[in-house]
Amino acid sequence: MTIEACAELVQRGDPDRFMSAMTAPIGARENLFVLYAFNLEIARAPWVTKEAMIAEMRLQWWLDAVEEIYTGGEVRRHEVVTPLVEVIRENDLPRDLFDALINARRWDIYKEPHSDLAAFEAYIRDTAGGLMALSAMATGAGADMRPALMEYGYGVGLAAMFRAIPALENAQRYPLVDGRNTAVGELARDGLTRLNDAGIGLRNIAKPARAALRSGWMAHSVLRDVIANPALVADDGLVQSEFSKKFRLLHLSFRNRF
Structure with a gap:
């Protein structure tokens, strides 16, 4: 139940975020490892079983764990939950972002597409978005x-x-509401505009928090493509x-940019 265990989880399961987290100062890096490990556990929950009810129970387990952290009572011991308690309380992270992140993953359990563009967004x-906000606020960004x-x-x-x-x-999940090339291009154009704006x-974000933003170091080039x-x-x-990925990340890290 340590930071090192979280780091190992992220290194194995989310190597791109692991690399970006390694560009952060040590204290900020540890917070990122914990939050990324939490995110990895949530993202995996709908995929580790074909039984929808079991997947729902796994996500509910995490909702209950978050509730325990915020209500101030006894919190279950777990390799990610235990260090998450300290990250949340020391940085006064908002509960609603955790709840929304967990609940959003319910879509991954089922094979129905998003109902419309608003649901997809x-x-x-x-x-x-929630993970980015939590990660940056845990490394020095203001609310x-x-x-x-x-x-x-x-x-x-x-x-x-x-x-x-x-x-x-391939897994019979179809996230795009409109998969035509024109619609996909417009979606990417809107995403790039949001990213740039x-x-x-x-x-002027705090320097340690820039490592959280560097987790998206490939996004600009992907959206442009x-x-x-x-x-x-x-x-x-x-x-x-x-x-090319590592070169771009090192370039941004040396200049402390994102």
Whole structure:
């Protein structure tokens, strides 16, 4: 039940976020490892079983754990929950973001598509946007930056969704409301606009929190690629080489940018 256990979980299950977290100062890095491990556990919950009821129970387990943390009573012991208590309480992180992130993952349990564009956007906002806001606020960002962080996280999450769509469709999950190339291109264009606009508002964010924003270091290039050629999404053409990914991340880290 340690930070090291969380770091190992993230390194194995979410290597891109692990790399970005390693660019943070040690204290901030530890908070990121805990939050990313939490996110990984939530994201996995709907996929570890084919039984919808069991998946629902797994997500409810996490909702109950979060409730225990915020109500101040005895909190269950768990390799991620236990260090999460300290991260939440020391940084006064808002409960609603945790609840929304967990509840949004219920969509992953079932095979029904999102009902409309608003539902799709809410899913990205509550998952990627919420995680971005929590991560940045746990590393020095003020609560007043929450709206911009959510928007930035939306752009990052949209780019990640585009990269994941081939695998999701193979698993009979169809997140895009409209999969035509014109609609996909417009979605990417809107995501890039949100990412850029939010980035302007986050220029003066605390330096340790910039590592949280660097978790989306590939988003700009992915969204630009989709705008230029939306067919790349369905063709699984958004894969980036490990060398180019690491080079870009190191470049941003040395300049303390995101």
